[in-house]
Amino acid sequence: MRVIVIGAGIGGLTAALTLRRAGLDTVIYEQARELREVGAGIQLSPNATRVLLRLGLDDALRRDGVRPIAGQFRRWDDGRVLSRAPLGDECERIFGAPYYHFHRADLLTALASAVPQEIVHLGHQCVGLESVSDSVAVRFYNGVTARGDVVIGADGIHSMIRREIVGDEAPLFSGSIAYRGLVPATRLARHGLETNATGWLGPDRHFVHYFVSGRRYVNFVAIVPGGDWRIESWTAKGAVADALEEFDGWHPQVRAIIAAATATNRWALYDRDPLERWTAGRVALLGDAAHAMLPFMAQGAAQAIEDAAVIARCLARAQAGEISIEGALTRYQDKRLPRATRVQNGSRANGVRYHLRDGEEQRRRDAAFATAVAGTSTLNAWLFGHDAEAD
Ligand SMILES: Cc1cc2nc3c(=O)[nH]c(=O)nc-3n(C[C@H](O)[C@H](O)[C@H](O)COP(=O)(O)OP(=O)(O)OC[C@H]3O[C@@H](n4cnc5c(N)ncnc54)[C@H](O)[C@@H]3O)c2cc1C
Structure with missing residues (x-):
């Protein structure tokens, strides 16, 4: 069975790895002329890292990843800790896989290095598909066509x-944009930042920071109201002074992290409504193509990695002749869609919860956080504890 994967982002590359491990002949077509991920940091929770570990990426993950000690939320003005859930060793003990922070470029390199170069076709922008009897023909902008049994x-x-x-339906603008920056950790040494995933919650905005690249850099993401800005691009610059102004009156630590940046990028945040189906015949969607979500649960890439694990299992059964290819893709969709939809909706809901203005609702939220503090990472058991390959 020949599987054509369109797109060599985190989802497509992971799919190539899981499909090949399942014994499926796989090729990837990517529109970009080189594989590149800019745009700073990414968090990967155990539901995703367990899949990557099984793909043999443990050395690369350990080399490039930072394992946070805890995930915590703090209040925007006085810095009060609202909730703190252990990550680090405890997370690994409970869920059997680590929580990691990466520079995106390191993660993409780790994935790309594990995929044989000869199956990755760069500079191929897919412009159309056609189902022809038992196969799918794919057309590219450069005039090339390819034929496969399945297209992802x-x-x-x-x-x-x-x-x-x-x-056709357009992605939905969330009303928020992200300023993103990377600051050499030495510039923030006197602030004694802990190796945590820290989210600061305040009126209409929130601020997240964590270490990446062996703790050499502090990555930050500052989510603020979007105004007229609508551009999604890691390379669109945002003025540090503007980002700082957005956090006027916030805790000195937040302001110090922003002020230590020499540059920031701005990224308008979009998502999509959950779909009712991800497949048609021998074609299926995976990752953001299927379930683009806001980054407020830090799960977009993690869900793409889960998709990759499941689709390979399902197609392996088709290759073994146990089910049809169409049946395998439907099974993939049925396994994945409800969970990814839950995460998509949860991410949207966090966009409201994290941005409450001070008042009754915010106090109720903080009280709920305070009760949850007594808990552990098991709070996230439904998310982190999930093993996409278990059944
Ligand atoms: C600010 C922000 C912070 C985030 N933080 C996190 C986080 O901490 N943890 C997490 O898990 N997720 C996070 N995410 C989400 C995560 O970045 C995405 O969900 C993930 O990168 C999606 O991967 P993908 O492979 O599905 O899509 P992409 O990464 O978008 O890859 C798609 C690929 O397809 C290629 N392509 C597109 N069209 C064509 C075509 N016609 N022909 C050929 N190739 C094509 C593109 O060039 C690209 O390489 C964050 C997102 C944002 C915006």
Whole structure:
């Protein structure tokens, strides 16, 4: 069985690895001329890292990843800790896989290095699909065509494969934008930042920071109201002074992290409504193409990695002749769609919960956080404890 994957982001590359491990002949087509992830940091929870560990990426993950000690939320002005859940060793003990922070470029390199170069075709922008009897023909902008038994659209939030399956609908602007920055840790040494994933919650905005690249850099993401800004691009610059102004009156630590940056990027945040189906015949969607979500649960890539684990299992059964290819893709969709939808909706809900203005609702939220503090990482058991390959 030949599987064509469109898109070599975190989802597409992981899918290539899981499919090949399952014994499926796999090729990837990527529109970019080189594989590149800019845009700073990414968090990966155990539901995703357990899949990557099984793909033999443990050395690369350990080399490049930072394991946070805890995940915590703090209040925007006085810095009061609202909740703190252990990560680090305790998370690994409970869930059997670590929580990691990466520089995106390191993660992408780790994945790309594990995929044989000869199966990755760069500079191939998919422009159309056609189902022909028992196969799918894929057309590329450069005039090349390819034929496979299955096509997986891992082509991101603006997916053209998605358009083929569910028609045209635009991504939805969330009203928020992200300022992102990387600060050399030495510049923040006197602030004694702990190795945590820290989220500061305040009126209409929130601020997240953590270490990446062996603790050499502090990555920050500052979510603020978007105004007229609508551009999604890791390379769109945002003035540090503007980012700082957005956090006027916030805790000195937040302001110190922003002020220590020499540059920031701005990224408008979009998501999509959950879909009712991810497949049509022998074509399926994976990752942001299927379930683009806001980054407020830090799960977009993690869910793409889970997709990759499940789709390979299902197609392996088709290759073994136990079910049809169409049946395998439907099974993949049925396994994955409800969970990814829950995470998509949860991410949207966090966009409201995290941005409450001070008042009754905010006090109720903080009280709920305070009760949860007594808990441990098991709070996230449904998310972190999930083993996409278990059944
Ligand atoms: C501010 C921010 C913070 C985030 N933080 C986290 C986090 O901490 N943890 C987490 O898990 N997730 C996080 N995410 C989400 C995560 O970045 C995405 O969910 C993830 O990168 C999606 O991967 P993907 O492979 O599905 O899509 P993409 O990474 O978008 O990859 C799609 C690929 O397809 C290619 N492509 C597109 N169209 C075509 C075509 N027609 N032909 C050929 N190739 C094509 C593109 O060039 C690209 O390489 C965050 C997102 C944002 C915006």
